[in-house]
Amino acid sequence: MPTFRTSRPVLAADLTTPNLVLVGIPGSGKSTVGKAVAEALGRNFLDFDVEIERREGASVAQIFVERGEESFRTMERTITDELRSAGNFVVAPGGGWIANPGCLEALRPPGTVIYLQVEPARAMKRMADQATARPLLRRQNPLAELEKLLADRKDLYLLADYTVKVDFLREKEVIAIIVALARGKSAG
Numbered sequence: 001m002p003t004f005r006t007s008r009p010v011l012a013a014d015l016t017t018p019n020l021v022l023v024g025i026p027g028s029g030k031s032t033v034g035k036a037v038a039e040a041l042g043r044n045f046l047d048f049d050v051e052i053e054r055r056e057g058a059s060v061a062q063i064f065v066e067r068g069e070e071s072f073r074t075m076e077r078t079i080t081d082e083l084r085s086a087g088n089f090v091v092a093p094g095g096g097w098i099a100n101p102g103c104l105e106a107l108r109p110p111g112t113v114i115y116l117q118v119e120p121a122r123a124m125k126r127m128a129d130q131a132t133a134r135p136l137l138r139r140q141n142p143l144a145e146l147e148k149l150l151a152d153r154k155d156l157y158l159l160a161d162y163t164v165k166v167d168f169l170r171e172k173e174v175i176a177i178i179v180a181l182a183r184g185k186s187a188g
Helices: 030-041 048-056 060-067 069-083 103-107 120-133 142-157 171-182
Strands: 020-023 044-047 089-092 112-117 162-165
Touching (some): 030 089, 044 048, 048 060, 060 069, 069 103
Parallel strands (some): 044 089
């Protein structure tokens, strides 16, 4: 079994509990909400960016600059392939993961994919000054770039099993909705 650095020790590949995959644009809350959802469900949490940085000994921004986006997407694909033989994870891949050919299909089924839908302007507010630390938003107008990324990926995000509109929800509400969905209950 692959070794991941997760929020909890990974004791075994629990394939009886399919992975829960959170997708959305940067700033949608995948990492923040994902950690809390994993804790509430007693699952492992895996943030792709953190895992890639651990494996490569370099920041995501550094990887983009030194090796390019294609190299980063290959790293995402490697982790995705490894997750095919592991379950019981809440996974937070990067915003562009869903556009990486074959990644979505590799985890679903049996995994469940939840799209955290947020308007780009709200996502920018959430990221505040951290937005420019994200390689694909290091542009003259980060908001326009985020809008473009959403336009390019929206149809892919909508392939998710569930969509949670997070614009006007508090973090605790988003967590409760996702936990209910994961447990197979009505999210209200």
